[in-house]
Amino acid sequence: MNDNELLAELLLPDIDKTPDYYENMYPKRDLPEGAKVTRIAPSPTGYLHLGTLFTSLVNRITATTSSGIFFTRIEDTDKKREVKGGIEDIIEGLKRFGITIDEGFISGDKQYGKYGPYQQSNRAEIYQTYVKDLIKRGLAYPCFCTAEELDEVRKKQESEKIRTGYHGEFAKHRNITYSEAKALIDEGKPFVIRLRSSGSEENRITFEDTIKGKIEMPENDEDFVLLKSDGIPTYHFAHAIDDHLMHTTHVLRGDEWISSVPKHIELFKILGFKVPKYGHVSPIMKLDNGAKRKISKRKDPEAAVHFFAEQGYTAQSVIEYLMTIAASDFEDWRRANPTEDYKNFKFNLKKMSVSGALFDENKLNDVSKIKVSQMSSSEVFDSLTDWAKEFDNEFYNILTENSNFTKRMLSIDRDNSSKPRKDIAKWSEAKNYFAYFFSSLYCPDYTLPENISNEDAKAFLNNYKDIYDESDDRQAWFDKIKSLCPSLNFASETKEYKANPDMYKGSAGDLSTVLRIAITGRRNTPDLCSIMQVLGKEECIKRINNTVNSL
């Protein structure tokens, strides 16, 4: 055995397999030509983040449009930052948003697929096998520097304005010999395994980012850490090994990774792996005191996907909005295909924005209103009550006390309507929006429009309640309002009123407003005729009387 082989045995004595073993174990995928294999590799350090959802969506739809595979892999190599229930929150979150998972973690504790395990903490032996091989080949070595030593070096570099990092002359253990290493290990000194980089700052590498285009950077020359002192790999190394063994074709990830690409490329090269295609997606930003910045888990409630559920945005609405950010041509497609599943959209990474989009609540609301307006009343009922059950129990009880009534309420201007209302963006708005349907929530405002006197309103209401007939259709209903116009000197036709505004006190429209105020306590509601039918004659008359008494 030569020194490198001796060193490898010394450092990783328990590893008895070789890379070939794993190469054979995870053969090439049997997929049609052009199929893209993508993945999301979250670390369970918190809750599902908007950015993770966004990246997942991009990965998912890239796989879908190419008849490929989208899998999940848990990057739990940082045990210190791990959060309990983190895996579950992320996976279940993705599922709730309709991001289907072909392979990997398909629930908080279940994984599926032939390329596993899909959790890095269970792959230690695989990583170590490859590291051992690298050591034998003289491409990796142990480093015994302590955190303090490293810190000192960095400070020195900073004060001397030298590029920081473990490279060149600063790579203290780069040329460590077998016997030196053995002595240190015999002393019980902890160590990490570093790459013996053969790169140089002077050399440039270029790669074609599938989203950002051509990118040129200095080659990596840092002897970065492959294996931490606990034997677990760093992200960089795990990425190379896993995405090779799992045959990922497209690594689509947040663009904070761009600066690490030279490291990754070097790794793939020395390991003899084919470099995957990289695509770096820009972060979703937020305006903070006039400055654009990446949406932050800590500061921004909308960073956690949970926020949207709480607000009562449907999963579909959020996805739809994300799609408008992800693909500049999505909205055009949507206009041409208003009801088609977004999954049928021909997604193209090239159409992604290279700079980060500001999160736009207005746009989300608009997109969401359209989605909600396309739902049937029973879909709305289910979604709304599901939401209320979780986030507003009082409202849930009100809604479900008489489901039939609630469903009839929800179908106004909706089912069979040629022009459904675009009025609700999120369920948290619904309580106030529908308040006048429920006596416990009803809180009327009887303020009349300026051009109508209390006397006229009372006279109209008193006459109207005698002729109101629940069975009238919309035309008959309105004709009755019109029939009361002449005696009060209101124009029964809007056109007539507009032509001679001085001759009348107002129009039939104004009297309708009076009725609307009497029935709903507000001036802005859906079709009044339907509302009155849902409320029932008795309730309507009662409300009219109450109004007359309080005017």
Place this chain on the structure above:
RNA sequence: GGCCCGGUGGUCAAGAGGCCUAAGACACCGCCCUUUCACGGCGGUAACACGAGUUCGAAUCUCGUCCGGGUCACCA
């Protein structure tokens, strides 16, 4: 600070040297339609960061400046 990436209306964006007097969407404003609200229709306000070059011609190519973002860990 080094290294990357970016900069078209308030926001998202189209735009690949002449089709740009710069599209579309959201938001905002006005008008029309209308029993209210909405929907819909029509219209409006509003942008190529700045400066040099290259060119007959630049939002588009080059350079510089400025501004914004990302990254420089035994975190991902």
